[in-house]
Amino acid sequence: VNDSYGHGTGDQLIRAVAAGLKVLIPQGAVLARIGGDEFAIAFLSDGENAAALQLSEQILDFLVEPLEIGRRVVVVGASIGIAMSPAGAIDREELVRRSDLAMYKAKEAGRARMTLYDPSMDADREQRNALELDLRIAIESGDLTLAYQPLVDAGTHALTGVEALVRWNRPGHGPVSPELFIPIAETSGLIESLGLFVLRKACETAKQWPELNVSVNVSPGQFRNPAFTDYVRYVLKQTEIEASRITLEITEGYMIQNPQRTRQSIERLKGLGVKVALDDFGSGFSSIGYLRQFGFDRIKIDRSLVMGVNEDKRQREMLQATVALARSLDIPVTAEGIETEGQAVAMRLFGCDCLQGYLFGKPLTAERITEMLDE
Ligand code: C2E
Ligand code: CA
Numbered sequence: 001v002n003d004s005y006g007h008g009t010g011d012q013l014i015r016a017v018a019a020g021l022k023v024l025i026p027q028g029a030v031l032a033r034i035g036g037d038e039f040a041i042a043f044l045s046d047g048e049n050a051a052a053l054q055l056s057e058q059i060l061d062f063l064v065e066p067l068e069i070g071r072r073v074v075v076v077g078a079s080i081g082i083a084m085s086p087a088g089a090i091d092r093e094e095l096v097r098r099s100d101l102a103m104y105k106a107k108e109a110g111r112a113r114m115t116l117y118d119p120s121m122d123a124d125r126e127q128r129n130a131l132e133l134d135l136r137i138a139i140e141s142g143d144l145t146l147a148y149q150p151l152v153d154a155g156t157h158a159l160t161g162v163e164a165l166v167r168w169n170r171p172g173h174g175p176v177s178p179e180l181f182i183p184i185a186e187t188s189g190l191i192e193s194l195g196l197f198v199l200r201k202a203c204e205t206a207k208q209w210p211e212l213n214v215s216v217n218v219s220p221g222q223f224r225n226p227a228f229t230d231y232v233r234y235v236l237k238q239t240e241i242e243a244s245r246i247t248l249e250i251t252e253g254y255m256i257q258n259p260q261r262t263r264q265s266i267e268r269l270k271g272l273g274v275k276v277a278l279d280d281f282g283s284g285f286s287s288i289g290y291l292r293q294f295g296f297d298r299i300k301i302d303r304s305l306v307m308g309v310n311e312d313k314r315q316r317e318m319l320q321a322t323v324a325l326a327r328s329l330d331i332p333v334t335a336e337g338i339e340t341e342g343q344a345v346a347m348r349l350f351g352c353d354c355l356q357g358y359l360f361g362k363p364l365t366a367e368r369i370t371e372m373l374d375e
């Protein structure tokens, strides 16, 4: 059960879900709470998985409806994994293990999904476990590094800042993309120490560049932690960096689910003197009307939008309107993923004051950034 609004898996909620499930399951089926917010349903079928798929669909349909818990209305969803034991050939523990694995696949695929177990999931899981173990070692032994991508003034193209991007060279495998290992760090609880490493390293390095702004990515898992502000305060103090030179970039996913908490967190962070930017704007569902209330210091337009600026008339118009709206809220806008002169010119014309992309520089070593400043 996924309680998407973060109200927690209180007993009342679990009881309400269980009551609903009891009504849905076929006669003779067994319903058990495995622990936390996980349930298992076991039943005999005719050897086909149609019955299990049908039941799963009914459960997902049931959970689509908001549940009334006390005076609160709670929206929940479920990720469902299905495993079969033909002619009872697979023992109970293995069956639970397989459905659990399938459930995690369902979770990864997005909300409200059901997934049938297949043997390739075992290989995937093993690879993932190995990756997670190596990542843990890399964090503990300080093997992660940071690359710094230039941020330039839209008018003069002068270097005004950098975005710190984490890099991992996995022994025996080569570089692994953060888009692959950040989500793993999130689900395995490693994100806290990874995030702390990145923040500290970025702040330490920033001290050699008093003229630059340094942006640091904050993942939802970090931001969700009530102690995150304390971490930031601690690192700022420890590294003695000027807080106003640090920008924390957060993405919109978490914000939509928890507007109230997001607003509070942003307020507290701003209280420390750091800037807060909304990253990947336009890639998801964010409504611009939302933006004002969060008090973002900056918006970063997602690369996927910028890419088509000179190709597709409609996309161009949408982009233009988006930037104009942000500007009307007095929020400065950065365009990311600029690869061509044409894109740079267009984004400046639309009102972006800051540009980022391969045209101005790929993510570089700290030494290269220092050289650029000396040039
Ligand atoms: P992001 O925050 O949107 O970062 C920008 C990504 O776009 C970077 O990929 C950068 O190398 C790439 N990029 C920049 N300009 C261009 C361009 O002109 N063309 C193309 N094709 N790509 C461009 P990278 O470094 O692979 O990072 C991917 C994502 O991983 C980041 O997206 C961010 O969400 C996450 N990430 C990276 N470092 C960190 C970190 O230290 N902490 C957290 N939480 N997330 C991180
Ligand atoms: Ca859950």
Ligand code: CA
Pocket (backbone or CB within 6 Å): 163, 217, 249, 279
């Ligand atoms: Ca970013």
Ligand code: CA
Pocket (backbone or CB within 6 Å): 279, 280, 300, 302, 303, 336
């Ligand atoms: Ca981005």
